[in-house]
Amino acid sequence: MSFTGVVPAALEVGAAPAAAVLQAIRVNGPVTRDHLATATALSPATINRQVTTLSRAGLIVERPDLVDPGGIGRPKNPLTLDRDKLCVAGMHIGARRTLLAISDLGGRTLYSHAVRTPREAAEVGDLCIQLRDLAARFSGRRLLWAGVAAGGVVDSSGIIDHPVLAWQRVPVGPMLADALGVPVSVCEHVQAMAAAELLLTYPREFEGTGLFFYARETVGMALTIDGKVHMPRQGAGSIGHLPVRAPILAPDGVATIQEVVGSAPAQRAAQRHGIEPHSSAIVDEQAQVLGATVAMMRDVINPDAIVVSGDAFAAHPDGLAPVQAAFDAATTHRRPLELSPSRFGIRVQESAAVVVALSVIYADPLAATD
Template identity: 80%
Template sequence: MSLSGVVPAALQVGAVPASTVLQAVRVNAPVTRDQLAAATALSPATINRQVTLLVSRGLILERPDLVDPGGIGRPKNPLTLDHDKLCVAGMHIGARRTLLAIADLGGRTLYSHAVLTQKDGTSPDDLCAQLRDLAARFSGRRLLWAGIASGGVVDADTGIVDHPVLGWRRTPIGPMLADALGVPVSVCEHVQAMAAAELLLTSPREFDGTGLFFYARETVGMAMTIDGKVHMPRHGAGSIAHLPVRAPVLAPTAAATVQDIVGRAAACRAAERLGVAEDASAITDERAQVLGTTVAMLRDVLNPDAIVVAGDAFAEHPHGLAPVQAAFDAASTTRRPLELSPTRFGVRVQESAAIVVALSVIYADPAAATGGG
């Protein structure tokens, strides 16, 4: 851990044996050692060593009370995560609101609430203090880690964030939260964190191959996953906000971008100009058309194996994703059919992003994250 208390997030499926076993326990619990060996392809000896390590660090528990009546001896004792003694804290910093959450080791939210990010008097110090106060309500648990998922430009090594929408310039939110909570903190770009949640906090899935994750609400963003790892460019995440679009209803200018067609303000302006409701078909249909076409363009460039979409701009059409899918199908020049998948977290996508940043380092290397090699 650096002197600032900031540790870069590890947005990937862990490869070390302890990580493999911890993830398998999370997904399959209650699970025996024999079942872990079958699920992970690790040897029984390796499984035993990792279970001993994870039990000693307080991450998993042996549960003799759950023993199968047909089983005999200690190796048949089921294993589960310790859901009761540990927790992590998370913060998702958005353009309009910030979500604060406390979760257990399995990623289950224990409590969360949102505050207005741009409310007068709400500063980075205020946000850190509010998360500290929230964590204090769970004083019976050991707080292991904290995570921040933020829009804007994020320096994962230092925890410094530039967020032009909020007027943040070189704001050391990571070190500030580490100081407030007294635990290590990881900070990363919020769409990358959302993509990581799809990999790390859901049921088992095939990790091989490539995927794209698109988010569109008040802002737009994209992240890429490769073989179970979120691509995190050394010099920060790229942007799709500036991509040119044709949107005569939502953004009737020659220089319109995809950022101009998302968010409530864009719909309000169009509704006022046209004398219609914000959810009028002229507005929702065009937004779906632009989003589907934009996703198709990037699909044709990168040709991923899967695409996940999230955010109100994708979800609010009266016909769901169908109009976006239709626009995507019409615009893509790649012959292979590809169905757009909605995020598995629904309206909780920001919450999952905050939580996974905190959990990612623990799951990537449980021994190192909990105090040893």
């Protein structure tokens, strides 16, 4: 199967044998075939077939240079991802800045930089040209796929409606596919961040449910189920409208979470009350709002794990502790649940940019490289 144009994102851990073997090599490599059989529960014959096919596709390589010279018996060549011949391109479109990135097959960033997010939809073509020029710097590698992560409403054809930017029906996916000449996948940015937690680090538990919360200048939430990010056909849902009590941050004491999270609401509240934006009154209330909102969604869904990310969660001098305290006070479930910070920290936008492309490859590596 040969993909062209815009291909729906696949934010999941693939279940097919080739996907299972590729994922196991990414997580455990360098690794021998014997270890792959243990990690995947596949038969040795199936492992050998998948290794041969993945090698021919250029996704993995044997590394005889890593054989232990002091080992006993016939040496077994370890396997690793081929990090030298392939790459993917990524774009994370934020409210203020857009991050452009090139990464290898394992998600290691080869180069990235941020540019101003255009306010006019007509300027989106410039972003595509900039990413094309960035990919051209790595002409020694084959550009396999590209991905876009963006706020707003994203459909499977790569068209974006972004209310914060006043974008309406902007065909980002088709424009980027034309500029790069490779398949492109597009998805909502918080969904992409949740996928990065599954696919670009040592794995969290794939089984069960998880919530991923992001809060910076905008807020969002994604749900993961058994190693797959939930992607509703009609686009991601929204939590920005959820009501919160915020006597200091909101003039009337009641607002939506979107209206009180971020630097702009803190600045406005500081001016009203004659205090500093980073004063304890403001950061304490923002932590309270975040903890209570996460608890509200926990009580509805009752996930097995919760991951939080974004500057708003890290804005308090005491870190995540005040948010956790507010969460513990607000939740109605008796089972204790610790909020886990994202493993990517300030690199969360970078990871979101490249995982959209990489996830398609890891979901079905043979189809993606055909």
